[in-house]
Amino acid sequence: MATDTAGAAADAFEEQRPLLTGVAYRMLGRAADAEDVVQEAWLRWARTDRETVCEPRPYLVRVTTRLALDRLRQIGSRRETYVGPWLPEPIATDYAGTVPDAAERMALSDSVSLAVLVVLESLSPLERAVFVLREAFGFPYAEIAGILERAEPAVRQLAGRARRHVAERRPRFAVDPTERRDLTERFLAAAGGGDLDGLLALLAPDARLVGDSGGKAKAPLRVLETADKVGRFLAAVAVKPLFEGEFRIREINGAPAVLVLSGGKPDSVLSLDVTEDGRIGCVYIIRNPDKLALLAP
Known part of the structure; x- marks a missing residue:
């Protein structure tokens, strides 16, 4: 019993x-x-x-x-x-x-x-x-x-x-999942190719970039603001090590995001916050290995 x-x-x-x-x-x-x-x-x-x-x-x-x-x-x-x-x-x-x-x-x-x-x-x-x-x-x-x-x-x-x-x-508005995935793919292509003009076309004027490494990987220690600073950082500095890995677009936290794998293990997540007019309002880069274990293939 x-x-x-x-x-x-x-x-x-x-x-x-x-x-x-x-x-x-x-x-x-x-x-x-x-x-x-x-x-x-x-x-x-x-x-x-x-x-x-x-x-x-x-x-x-x-x-x-x-x-x-x-x-x-x-x-x-x-x-x-x-x-x-x-x-x-x-x-x-x-x-x-x-x-x-x-x-x-x-x-x-x-x-x-x-x-x-x-x-x-x-x-x-x-x-x-x-x-x-x-x-x-x-x-x-x-x-x-x-x-x-x-x-x-x-x-x-x-x-x-x-x-x-x-x-x-965080104003609420609907973003079509297909459009969000398309934007993520175009962002990946522009950032991976170091295409500054392509990135600036995708970024909202007041775009921000927030990097989370916990001091355990390379990422900005301060929030970057304005499309120009974010675009130049992505094109010239931040993502070159990232883009040597393998990429997968997965649904992460309810939206398409880029999962970067290095040696088969999660290295980074790049997630985009989309504005009402379909531009990128914020780029989140998470590189703290302690936060990525659950995303292992």
Whole structure:
């Protein structure tokens, strides 16, 4: 009987694991931290008297969210000493067979994009939790209030502040996936060929480049701004070592991105943030090897 009970508990948890991992990753921006949080949630679930739990889903989301909030506070000081800009850990995203329709897939992809995750870094931990639960997963305000042990009006205020903050820094608009892939391929061709004019034609005038190496690989230690600086850097300096490797365009964080392999191992990810008029607003280059392991072929 104990084995059956343990098996049922494991089944109930595994059914919710994708949701729990999604919540934790969006809050923390790093897959390893998210996995640690989900594992701790499992340990707590295994020790819980499940007869006192009416529904596993809200209970597990509550536990996972609170653990992620604790982890956010722990890793805050760690990021303050990070060498160079910090970017979220890129993850491969393929929702085939798990998302019922294109609209939900678009919503999930948008909430996991590097651009949105970067903006979420500037929110308070509570604002981030509310935004993720509400905007990415559609939890009702009343349920979020129970998860965070806050009054519903306070949760609505947090949601409003977070939504306005994200909208100011990351306006929402639809980018056709085919057009985004085409732009990524044209960017790859221009950068790989050192074609400055070609790059300038693709970059928005106020384009930025953010490189994340953690001090463990070559990448800019400061954000580059303006199309001219970004274009010249890409054409003349930054990508020559990168373009000696093997390239693959993969869906990473909900959008086409360039994965560079060296010796069969992930070396870099180049991801583009696209503006409303179809230009490149920001180039993200992630080279910290600690953040690329999950993208190995």
